Amino acid sequence: MSTETKLERPQSLTTTAKTHIREAIVAGEFSFGSQLSESVLANRLGVSKTPVREALLQLKHEGLVDVQPQSGTFVFQPTDDQVREICRFREVIETAALRFAVLRDSAALVRRLEETLTADDEVGAAGGSAAENAATHPQNHHDAAFHGAILDCSGNPYLQASYRLISDKINALRSRLDKDDTKTDLCHQTHSTIVALIRGGDIAEASKELSIHIRSTEESYIRASQCARGDAASHIVRQRRAGASTDRRAP
Structure with missing residues (x-):
């Protein structure tokens, strides 16, 4: 092996998660204003919630997500x-x-x-x-x-x-x-x-x-x-209706 050969440092899990979430937002996979679940993202990426949480905080500083205390994390929604x-x-x-x-x-x-x-x-x-x-x-x-x-x-x-x-x-x-x-x-x-x-x-x-x-x-x-924004609002309404329907069927 050449003495000049340099090994590339692997990306951190946070960086990898941030890249994947950013690409999904930019590509339109996540609608404007849609809620992002740390658990769902972690399962999807095969990592723990910690790097996902850190990635979302970094994306917040970049303006791509909105973190609302007691409510959750949402994709940015431009007016x-x-x-x-x-x-x-x-x-x-x-x-x-x-x-x-x-x-x-x-x-x-x-x-x-x-x-x-x-x-x-x-x-x-x-x-x-x-x-x-x-x-x-x-x-x-x-x-x-x-x-x-x-x-x-x-x-x-x-x-x-x-x-x-x-x-x-x-x-x-x-x-x-x-x-x-x-x-x-x-x-x-x-x-x-x-x-x-x-x-x-x-x-x-x-x-x-x-x-x-x-x-x-x-x-x-x-x-x-x-x-x-209209698509995101319709999705939220469907989710709420589905939740309400589940509640009514529960014993």
Whole structure:
């Protein structure tokens, strides 16, 4: 064995639990506002409740879960105003990142963005809308890859850290988009336009197009959050009715 070989430290159970719970929330497996049971999660992951509890506390600090004393732990449930605030914040960060990325290396930015467009074309050729594929494989969501590339190419760690404050929430909203939403179907076309503007050196227009793009998807995200909240409320009602029915049948 080479003396330079380094063994990777295994992830802690808390980190593993946190990753799995986060992915389930982002992918839409857990509805907005739904209650998370430590026991159920522990059984599902094959661990004790301690790492699950620690994972949920960490996710609380990241804004993905809401821990309510004497009530339980719930998946975050964004209001319409909160969705708007997330999108406005996103617009500020992404347009600033675009300018930094162009100043740093415009050619490298164009290459990265074109790679995401090529991947998007391959998904389209395989069948299904971008939103449909995202719901199945959120990690391969090419809209997220396109916008993430802008942040990566900015080379600014402070902008990147700021974006991470909302990236999971944005991805959670993306995974809940209606596959028939016309705004989401236009994403690839808009991305192509932005790349063409950057390639042509019209950075002001590219930044303007990016802002318009983010604002145009705001209402789609609001509709997605409203539908998700409605689904969660219906689920709670069904649970309560089932509980009441069980109580009436009990001897």
